[in-house]
Amino acid sequence: MPILSPQRPARPLYQLFMSATLGMTLVGASLGLSACNKSPKTDNEPQAAQSTGETLELYNWSEYMPQEILDGFEAETGIKVNYTTYDSNEAMYAKLKLLNNSGQYDLVVPATYYIGKMSKEGLLQEIDKTKLSNFKNLDTTFINTKVDPDNKYSIPYLWGSTGLAINSETVDPASVNSWSDLWRPEFKGQVMMMNDMREVFAMALTTLGYSGNTTNPEEIKAAYDKLTTLMPNVKTFNSDAARMPYLEGETNVGMIWNGEAVMANDEGLTSLVYKYPTEGAVLWMDNFAIPKNAAHLDAAYKFIDYVLRPENAQLISQEIGYATPNKAAREQMPDEIKNNPAIYPDAATIAKAEFQEDVGDTALRVYQQYWDKLKANR
Numbered sequence: 001m002p003i004l005s006p007q008r009p010a011r012p013l014y015q016l017f018m019s020a021t022l023g024m025t026l027v028g029a030s031l032g033l034s035a036c037n038k039s040p041k042t043d044n045e046p047q048a049a050q051s052t053g054e055t056l057e058l059y060n061w062s063e064y065m066p067q068e069i070l071d072g073f074e075a076e077t078g079i080k081v082n083y084t085t086y087d088s089n090e091a092m093y094a095k096l097k098l099l100n101n102s103g104q105y106d107l108v109v110p111a112t113y114y115i116g117k118m119s120k121e122g123l124l125q126e127i128d129k130t131k132l133s134n135f136k137n138l139d140t141t142f143i144n145t146k147v148d149p150d151n152k153y154s155i156p157y158l159w160g161s162t163g164l165a166i167n168s169e170t171v172d173p174a175s176v177n178s179w180s181d182l183w184r185p186e187f188k189g190q191v192m193m194m195n196d197m198r199e200v201f202a203m204a205l206t207t208l209g210y211s212g213n214t215t216n217p218e219e220i221k222a223a224y225d226k227l228t229t230l231m232p233n234v235k236t237f238n239s240d241a242a243r244m245p246y247l248e249g250e251t252n253v254g255m256i257w258n259g260e261a262v263m264a265n266d267e268g269l270t271s272l273v274y275k276y277p278t279e280g281a282v283l284w285m286d287n288f289a290i291p292k293n294a295a296h297l298d299a300a301y302k303f304i305d306y307v308l309r310p311e312n313a314q315l316i317s318q319e320i321g322y323a324t325p326n327k328a329a330r331e332q333m334p335d336e337i338k339n340n341p342a343i344y345p346d347a348a349t350i351a352k353a354e355f356q357e358d359v360g361d362t363a364l365r366v367y368q369q370y371w372d373k374l375k376a377n378r
Helices: 067-077 089-099 112-120 179-183 197-207 217-233 258-266 297-307 310-320 327-331 347-352 361-376
Strands: 055-061 080-086 155-167 191-193 234-237 253-257 272-275 282-288
Touching: 055 297, 067 080, 067 297, 067 310, 080 089, 089 112, 112 282, 155 258, 155 310, 179 197, 179 217, 179 253, 197 217, 197 253, 197 282, 197 361, 217 234, 217 361, 253 258, 258 272, 297 310, 310 327
Parallel strands: 055 080, 191 234, 191 253
Antiparallel strands: 155 253, 155 272, 155 282
8 A cells, every 4th residue: 555545633742753662662862852951042043033023823632733833834934833732533623613614713734634625515625735945855755645646735744543542550561462452341441542543433343344434334333333332441632632642641552643652651651552453553643734715814824834944844744753644854853763664664564454435425324423422422
């Protein structure tokens, strides 16, 4: 499978990833936020730009943009960034639909499979790539995909994977290799699930031998039926800060995004192991998109182009913990990062994985119906 037939999402701080046996163990060495320890400005350093009084309204996932990037952009341009967050594609989409293109947001960061849906519904405006001098830095693998030919509505931001998390202090990582292992009776009340409808259903569908992108109502119902048998094991659903249930000892095994696993390592839970499940991981990519009636277009383009600079894309990737689609940024990364399969999966892992795709409104309604029922009856 080419590295980009679409996906889903994300979020989170990291540093060095290290491969280990028993799957991929992610151990992060603390980076520290340089934004928190800035040296005093010298006379030779450039002065911050005068405030323009303009504000960029950025609607993004939680913990998905380093403060250093926001501060640097404001210092350079004089444009303040107002950062508000969501915890799922569905929440972001519902908010934009509710606002009915009011122009409240200038930039959003949906998963690839939502780009097609939102553009078809008139929620996004076309991207003027002539305003993005750094678009050339993106790896051609991640642009001009079938869901958004010629990147008419989206600009790649970060990509990553969803796999298994195991706290090795309480659970032997060698004993958990499959999504199906989460159903084991000894994990009653210990499992963490992403609060993401498509990812949870994709996980269940793959255990049944179906595609995570199925549009077959019978297969979706079969996944729902199987998920109902998992509910006694599920302690919580969390996509806002998926590492926290593990950090707080609330859960010991379950789903997680790779970057969140690293953030947990960085914050002290070095026993948390990340593994690609034997059925295949979920791979995803998140993208910048401009809502139809964005009020501050110039600011939106300036911010995207700022993020596309190699040094900024590198900082984002290394601090948040996900792979960058920015080829120029990856080329200047340390070898232990850019060549690490836990961050950049090898061909065999990609071949077993599945990118999420737009399943269409009819199937999406079926998923939503069963998701609501699953959450209501747990």
